[in-house]
Amino acid sequence: MSHHILEFRNVRFRYSDGTEALKGVSFRITHGESVGIVGANGAGKSTLLLHMNGHLLPTSGEVFVGEVPLRKETRPEIRRKVGVVFQNPDDQLFMPTVFDDVAFGPLNLGLPPDRVRERVHEALRRVNALALADKPPHHLSGGQKSAVAIAAVIAMEPDILVMDEPAASLDPKSRRDVISLLNTFTHSKIVASHDLDLILDVCARCLVIQDGEIVADGASAEILSDESLLVENQLELPLTLQGRPGRWGAARKIGPRP
């Protein structure tokens, strides 16, 4: 299915203040692939993600989603194909209740009310948040907000799912829930994160971006175990690969004093 392909061809982007954030980025992501994007703060990850559904347009070079080139006039079509989950769920959940928020996208796609209800129900079921439908977003916990933000995007049934730090500031259980959730999606997935263990669990392929350029592209297992490459990019080995059993000794439980 060719429309699930995302391709960057020598994309450059310069902000209006003169900062060159992308300096010729090229890659191709094919149907069903899951790709992690890692790199230091300020390396260009966010700028890259903002190109994926046209919030930014390349200064030069081209972005293709399927056969459609990203241009000002193709943006609505591209946004239907590429769903972006932004980092802060509070920015993403802007409607008064969870139901209204998840329904926002499908309604804008012009679906009839019955189909909208089905989609909302299905999306909330998939993220395990059906019980929250009538709640206002400001009464949700952080983990619930993340789940609903993801539901709001998958309700539009995009071909490609893009996520910026999907598990930042979640407790370990909620983070694990998000990881299992991501693994149930058969969409093409692109995940930008500093959580390298999450990338290792979710993405088979990994891109490393440094100073606006792709400096490594390959299997996550390989790239994320290359310690010198990671250190050069202000990253470190994923915890699961660090192998330090018993370094601190067994934790002692503090019991009542005799």
Add this chain to the structure above:
Amino acid sequence: MGFEASYSDIGRLDRLSYGDTAVHRLDPRAKVTATILFAATVVSFPKYEVLPLLPFFLFPVLIGAIGDIPAGFIAKKVAAVSPFAVFVGIFNPLFDSSTVAIAPGVAISAGWISFASILLKFLLTISAALLLIATTSFPGICRGLRRLGLPALFVSQLLFLYRYLFVLMEEAMRVARARDMRSFGSRGTGVRVFIRVLGTLFLRTVERAERIYNAMLARGFRGEVPSIRPESFRPRDAAFVAAACGYFALCRLVNVPESIGRLVGGPGG
């Protein structure tokens, strides 16, 4: 009241609107219409009328009782904003010193009467507005206003105000905590710092607005916030509006307390 306390109070008003009573189930349009008519009727009384206003208390009392809204909570909220009304009317007794007989042998200045009238009108309208929010929910009111013909742009603005009020207040609270933590005694809490804190909050808000707008565009926003709430104006909603209008008209046109007094006390009462 401290900032954090008033924050949790707004949250409480919001939670009350999740109730499921006969009042909560009325169509938002019916409640909005009735409340606007109520306020208009109350305000239309001349400035020396006090007694004819009293029967109007039946409306907020009934709404509060059937809607299961704690009276003490509403009373506290009304008290919190009452200084405005007091300042508006406090000079009336000084400037308007002509005397009026209110009972045989008792005369007071007309200013006191108009002051009492202002306070009563204030109590009635504010408590009705608070009860409207507590029984309808803010988004419900917005949907009602949209259905009544308010332009989509205004309604979206109101919806965002409601949604991000909580986010903004939390942000302000965090900034205030960070300031208090590093200001010892009165240093660091002065006006100059306060102005800078406001500036910071403003900049953060602008950035946030841009991110929200991006998120909206990403989901196909084209100018109107859509809604698929099934809302039907049922006979009982019409009955509610009709009964409310009838009662307001009766109380406006007939001086009810005086009529009751005449009935009880005979023609001379």
